[in-house]
Amino acid sequence: MSETLRPIAHAAQNPDGSWRDPHDLANHLAGVAALAACHARKFGAEDWAHLAGLWHDLGKYRPAFQSYIRNASGYEKENAHIESAGRVDHSTAGAVHAVDELGEGAGRLLAYLIAGHHAGLPDWNGDNASLFQRLEDARKKGFLKESLGQQPPEAILRGQRPSSRLKGGTADLHLWLRMLFSSLVDADFLDTENYMNSGKADARAAYPNIDNLLARFRAHMERLAAAAIPTAVNRIRADVLHQCIERAVEERGNGLYSLTVPTGGGKTLSALAFALHHAKEHKKRRVIYAIPYLSIIEQTADVFRGIFGEDVVEHHSNLDPDKESARSRLASENWDAPLIVTTNVQLFESLFAARTSRCRKLHNLVDSVVILDEAQLLPPEFLEPCLASIRTLSKYYGITFVLCTATQPAFQPREINGQFFAGLPDVRELMQGGSHVQDANNLYQGLDRVKVHWPDTSVTTTWDELAERVTCHDQTLAIVNRKTHARELAKRLPDSLYLSTDLCGAHRAARIEEIRIRLEANRERAKAGLPVCPLRVVSTQLIEAGVDVDFPVVFRALAGLDSIAQAAGRCNREGQLMRGEDEVKGAVHVFVPPEPAPSSLLLKGENATKELLSLDPNPALTPKLFEHYFRLWFASINSMDKEGILNLLMPGKGMEISFRTAAEKFHLIPDDGAPVIVRWGEAEKWLNKLKADGPDRWLMRKLQRYSVNVHRNCLDRLIAQHDVEEVLPGLYAQANDLLYDETFGFLGCAGNVAVAPGNYVF
Structure with a gap:
């Protein structure tokens, strides 16, 4: 084959429009193999990753692909190597080769990775996209034969048979394969990026190491300590900090810990x-x-950014693009940075994902x-797969x-309703005593800053x-359980401030x-002896977990014990209530609202709290009480793997795994709504730019902050009434000016939507 027609992997133009030298295919395969092996070496599977890299683009040797990549329309597109409708299949040939070389066992494992390195991990059985069907079709059409006919180098075709063993048992195979898949696809992206856009590759500037971050953290904490007011609360916080530092050095290098404070x-x-x-x-x-909640992720990231500046990488859907740099945007693609702030949804859905971008x-x-x-x-209905991943990662992946x-949940292994709950064994509590605080129970006594007034649950x-x-x-x-309840109460308190997810993120x-x-x-004003200005806030539970506010009096609708805590x-968060020279506790009044919590999980939590109160009408908020509560609550959950995720991922005798089906079912947030951009703040400006210039990643991030999630049935009604318009496929915007209120936010579904169990983001 002449030099001008040597097999190439990619082609791209220089900024001046001239064509750069094509990306040599053999060099690409060798480069991806080396980088994938480097990634997988961290968990002892470099030999598998190396073979996957060598064979992942073997189908690019096919004459049909070489003709396609040399076509002008292919050269003009930076992502010409990505398979899509009308493009030449270049991944299945390598999957067939893996099975031919290694047999039906090891070969099929590699075939999942190779066949899925663009389209995502497939199911073994199912439609035309299943691995079985793709292998059969590729054999019938001779994809591998076409590739081998172009005489790829023997060093590519005859890699050394892998000898390393999978991490864990059969039930852990899916996670081991995802780790290999991650190693392969990240290597492929990086090697391709280095050719296609070297400037982008250079922008992945090195982040500081852990030693550097630790030095900056210590300096920050010393400044905080020097400026701290010497209160009882601050002394306990300092003790907790010191004990965490002591335990960090004492404990072994991996495992499961709890921090109960x-x-x-x-x-x-x-x-x-x-x-x-x-x-x-x-x-x-x-x-x-x-972090689970939208309401606290930005707060936490801002705290960390105050210590580490731009060396904090946020990865969540609600990120303000003004806080995102080119470097952090690239790091969020593969988490190649020393400090990541993300969401439970992003973390756990990635661990059960099939798509390359997620894995x-x-x-x-x-x-x-x-x-x-x-x-x-x-989320309790996905608790078993979540905890299974935690067990595997802590035991085998360092x-x-x-x-x-x-409010530490009761994750100890035990029998629940006649079924074994594997939970999390050997979790070690960091607050066990030492030279500072003694244990978690003493902490609760020392930080007892409130008096909880429990209700008669029959009234x-x-x-x-x-x-x-x-x-x-x-x-x-x-704090109440439903948005309808929040509106009912707020209407009776005309000067109050209202908080719920009916307000867009920027408004909240x-x-x-x-x-x-x-x-x-x-x-x-209180320090100066002046009367305070009235401030009354009505909120759904979005304000509870981690939002840093401090009121002397809180009213809480009866709910799960964790929500009440x-x-x-x-x-009285800072413990600064005083009467004369005496400290005064804050008051938390629990009340029974006119309606119970919304059905399902919230109602189960409320009922578990009622059961506790029937045993003790005036309990103290202690770790022992929380454990009792969670045992009652877990016993009420119908299934902790409601979609059967673990069964879908358990391999059959022929390594049959349903990767794609499991990924489609593993959604921590029910996918029953759509975002609607509301007209508040700067939303109008960004909407006009969207209509004028079309979508762009940073612009969509801007608009995300001005959206509310609307249930599908309500959205359909609003579209039919012309109150909402579709500005892009699947993206909707407020069309009726009366649909969004400065006080209550989005009014289009008022009275129809209950508060979701969690204000999650993805």
């Missing part, structure tokens, strides 16, 4: 302290901080510290997990009665900031 006890920075010191001591490569980052989880903030909010919460409180009680206090937070952030400013102003964390 009452709300307001400094968990966020103490967990980060443990993670950074643990990473340095045990040579971990990065820290991943996973690409997974190999960078190896040898890391993962902090699961508010661990009790792992990952330290920290379950961080004030309901009307909204009028509640409004009257709320107005007896100048600064009050009232602005309102929470207003609340903080007014609380701080009132603290200054989180609500209590918004009361």
Whole structure:
């Protein structure tokens, strides 16, 4: 074959329009193999990854592909190597070759990776996209024969048979394959990017290492300590921090830990302290901080950014593009940075994903510290697959997990309703005592800043009665279970501030900031001996977990015990209530609303709390009480793997695995709505730009902050009424000016939508 017709993998133009030298196919295969092996070496599977890299694009030797890639339309497209409708299949030939070379066992394992390296991991059985059908079709059409006819180098075709063993048992095979898949697809992306856009590759600038981050963290904490007011709460926070640092050095290099600290006890920075010191001591490569709630992820990221600047990488859908740099945007693709702030949805859905973009980052989880903030909010109906992944990653992939919460869930292995619950064995609590705080139980006594007033659960409180009680206090937070309830109460408190997911993200952030400013102003007035200005807030539970506000009085609708404890964390958070020289506890009033919680999980939580109160009408919020509550709650869950994810991923005798079906079913948030862009703030400006210039990644990120999620049945009605318009396929915008209210936000579905179990983002 002449030099001008040598097999190529990619072709691209220079900025001046001239064609650069094509990307040699053999060099691409060797480069991907070397980089994939480097990725997989971290978990002892470099030999498998090397073969996958050598064979992943073997189908590009086919004359049909070489003709296609040389076509002018192919040369003009930066992503010409990606398969899509009308393009030449170049991945299945390598999958066939893997089976021919290694047999039906090992060969099929590699075939999943190779056949899926663009389209995503397939199911073995099913439609035309199944691995079985693709292998059969490729054999009939002679894809591999066509490739071999172009005489690829023997060094490509005859790789050494892999000898390393999979991590874990048969049930863990799917995760091992995803780790290999991640190693392959990230290597393919990076090698291709290096050819296609060397400037983009150069932008993946090196991040500082863990030692550097730890030094900056220590300096920041020293400044905080020097400026801290010497209160009892701050002394306990300092003790928690010191104990986390001590345990980070003492404990072994991977495993499962819990950090049980009452709300307001400094968990966020103490967990980060443990993670950074643990990473340095045990040579971990990065820290991943996973958060369940939209309302706190930006708050946490801002705290970290105040310490580490642009070296914090946020990866979630609600990220403001103004906080995103070219470097952090690239790092979010594969988590190649030392500190990642992300969501539970992003983390766990990636662990069960089939798509290349979702799986690409997974190999960078190896040898890391993962902090699961508010661990009790792992979705119970997907709890078994989530915990199974945690067990496997901690045991075989060098990952330290920290379950961080004030209300530690009962994840111990045991029998639940006649079925064995594998849970999380051997979780070690960091607050066990030492030279500082003694244990978690003592912490709850030391940080007891509130008096919880429990209700007679047989007596309901009307909204009028509640409004009257709320107005007896100048600064009050009232938390309810439904958006309809929040509106009912807020209407009776005309000067109150309202919070729910009916407000778009930018509006919520602005309102929470207003609340903080007014609380701080009132603290200054109180210090000066002046009367405080009334501030009454009505919210759904989105304010509970981690939002840093501090009220002297909180009212909480009866709910799960964990929700009540989180609500209590918004009361006297800093322990600064005083009467004369005596400290005064904040007041948390639990009441029974006119309607119970929405059905399903919230109602199960409410019923479990009622059962506890029937045993003790005035319980103290302690770790023992939370364990009792979660045991009752878990016993009420119909299934902790409602979609049968683990069965779908259990391989058959012929390595049959349903990757794609499992990924389609593993959604922590029900996919029953669509975002609607509302007309608030700068949304109009960005919508006009979208209509004028079309979609762009940064612009879509901007608009995400001005959207609310609307249930499908409500959306269909609003579209039919011309209150909402479709501005792009699947993207909708408010068309009726009356649809969004400055006080209550989106009004289009008022009265029809209950509060979702979690204000998750993806």
